[in-house]
Amino acid sequence: MDVTAILDPLNSAQRDAVSSQAKHLLVLAGAGSGKTRVLVHRIAWLIQVEQISPYSLLAVTFTNKAAREMRARIEDLLGYSGQGMWVGTFHGIAHRLLKMHWQQAGLPENFQILDSDDQLRLVKRVYQTLGIDDSRWPYRQAQGFINAQKDEGLRARHLQPAQDPYQRTMQQIYTAYEEACERGGMVDFGELLLRAHELWLQQPELLQHYQQRFRHVLVDEFQDTNAIQYAWLRMLAGNQVPLMAVGDDDQSIYGWRGAKVENILNFSRDYPDTQTVRLEQNYRSSKNILDAANAVISRNVDRLGKNLWTDDPDGEPIALYAAFNEHDEARFIADRLQDWTSQGNLREEAAILYRSNAQSRVLEEALLRAGIPYRIYGGQKFYERQEIRNALAYLRLLVNRNDDAAFERVVNTPTRGIGDKTVQGLRELARDEGMSLWRAAQKAVDESLLPGRASNAVAGFLALIDELEEGVVELPLAEIADHVIARSGLIDFHRREKGDRGESRVENLQELITACRGFEPEDKALSALPQFLDQAALDAGDRQADAGADAVQLMTLHSAKGLEFPLVILAGMEENLFPHRMSVEEPGRLEEERRLAYVGITRAMQKLYLTFAESRQQYGSESYNAVSRFVRDIPAGLIEEVRLRTHVQRPTSYAQKPTVSLSDSGADTGLSLGQRVTHHVFGEGVVLNFEGNGAHARVQVNFDNEGSKWLVLSYAKLTPLC
Ligand SMILES: Nc1ncnc2c1ncn2[C@@H]1O[C@H](COP(=O)(O)OP(=O)(O)OP(=O)(O)O)[C@@H](O)[C@H]1O
Ligand SMILES: [Mg+2]
Secondary structure (H helix, E strand, O other): OOOHHHHHOHHHHHHHOOOOOOEEEEEEEEEOOOOOHHHHHHHHHHHHHHOOHHHHHEEOOOOOHHHHHHHHHHHHHHOOOOOEEEEHHHHHHHHHHHHHHOOOOEEEEEEEEHHHHHHHHHHHHHHHHHHHOOOOOOHHHHHHHHHHHHOOOOOHHHHHOOOOOOHHHHHHHHHHHHHHHHHHEEHHHHHHHHHHHHHHHHOHHHHHHHHHHOEEEEEEEEEHHHHHHHHHHEEEEEEOEEEOOOOOOOOOOOOOHHHHHHHHHHHHOOOOEEEEEEEOOOOOHHHHHHHHHHHHHHOOOOOOOOEOOOOOOOOOOOOEEEEEEEEHHHHHHHHHHHHHHOOOOOOEEEEEEOOHHHHHHHHHHHHHHHHOOOOEEEOOOOHOOOOHHHHHHHHHHHHHHHOOOHHHHOOOOOOOOOOHHHHHHHHHHHHHOOOOOHHHHHHHHOOOOOOOOOOOOOHHHHHHHHHHHHHHHHOOOOHHHHHHHHHHHHHHHHOOHHHHHHHHHHHHHHHHHHHHHHOOOOOOOOOOOHHHHHHHHHHHHHOOOOOOOOOOOOOOOOOHOOOOOOEEEEOOOOOEOOOOOOOOOHHHHHHHHHHHHHHHOOOEEEEEEEEEEEEEEEEOOEEEEEEEEHHHOOOHEEEEEOOOOOOOOOOOHOOOOOOOOOOOOOHHHHHHHHEEEEEEOOOEEEEEEEEOOOOHHHEEEEEEOEEEEEEEEEHHHEEEEE
């Protein structure tokens, strides 16, 4: 039997893990140390050496993409198909079990899966039935409550009757929601896991069947399992099925979704006959990159502690680019990607990673302009996002009341008591009369064709749109968008949502206002709004690269887990953006942000760029954030600052602003041309130029050692030298 193919490409610690005879295995190791590789080789070992049938193996990964890759790598190693083996995510496996055993799980054969939006709609219906006021208890709060209970394995009936109004209301909603799901044969994501767990609890024979079938269960990214997932695993393993868990406490980034990094600690306690293997050699990244990652994560207090080293050469320095603003940043990134491909590399070897989805818009625009194909992984393109489409629909109605698609989209978003029945009635009326929905709605109101309450609600909507238009006719585009987004209630609607999701939708809406501010109409004589809407529609079209085409990968840091790329660009390395402004105050969340930074840096193999913008349109206004603390944590010797400023053409947004020259005196800055100054980071230099005024005033200084830089005066803290 030839096992060389399985063991040869491994170091000795990895081989120990792959060929271990211990009953249970825990591989606890840092990023890029080969955890996933060990898991894959262990499976090949079990099949080839231990003669275990693929049918008796269950492997759990974090994403479907990872599951597909894992299967392909195993098949490569074995040289034949691993058919019969179960490889998937917790959700995927739970779904498969419930499909096979729907009767025992108490489900109809064709039960329906609710995604997060479907779930929210169902929650709304429950509110209506119970007569609960969503201005007091936002829908998203209830949705978050339900999901959090399910992640903990709790049904409504398990909850202690509560006195306080919040708990009482949430429990009441949860109970009614469960009944509605039961009646409709509907299963949300959390329910998949919960029911799969109950399947084990309630059907001991079935559990026994699977315990006999699965001779080994292996789990990747174990640090991000939640309570119900771990409980499910433990039930399945009982005291007979060997488990292998691989993970890295430093990469636990889903705490906000109920993941429990303690599961790693609990594992060795729950399974005393566990062999723990630590892997310390990193094979992914150059030494510079790894040193940077180690420096960043070492500032966390709450760690199990690991040593990670590499044999690789230092490699290229980490490049840091301080951009004027986010457009300059995006253009810089597009240029670097051009360089990358012109050196004969593939686009798909390059990834741009960012903290918040809203950041992708400016990056997408720069890539489109530069003609660089890109793909957004695990997310939607900016103009396709639901909240953006809603806001655009309001704007479209201002331009054209007869836009039926826009009408349908927002007539009841945010909810204003216009139910499906009313909308259906309007549709029929519009069809019969051959008119638009808007006109049909007017007619229905004028001629009292609707029941009183519905009629009032529809009249309210019509009045809102008219009023919006009156309020904005003369305003610049960005103010129109700002006004419409605020007055339509969309911001409040999303702000009331619980958790990161609502926050991210609000950020996206504010980003839309920013987009309007930077929009340059082609035809200045015409109104900007319709031109902007056309542009947005085009951007939302299929300009994203075809599947399979060579394209740069864009994704959030969260979606980048487990992946690796020769070139990584971490964009938006600024305080308040990353770490996210919501997390700076709380030590626990800050540690999670730092782990996310560690995940980001360790995705890079050869070259890492860090970019930040000295000024950025953020949350609807211009902000000046300091460079991220995570950049400052990296030893200066590993970083090389990229200096392009003097060669770079000034960003158009600046070029087109009237420049107020203060060059005679530096006005009230206390500085003058040719004056020597000192800066706490860049040292001494000479003032070359001034630009702008007030909060936007900037100064160009030619530093003796650092070359020429533009700095924002109010932040630069320059001290004049005689
Ligand atoms: N012994 C080895 N020899 C050569 N290359 C290796 C070895 N072990 C792992 N690698 C390579 O190192 C890279 C990182 O491995 P892998 O993705 O398995 O790490 P990981 O620990 O799972 O990382 P992460 O924590 O990011 O999920 C991969 O390209 C892998 O093929
Ligand atoms: Mg991995």
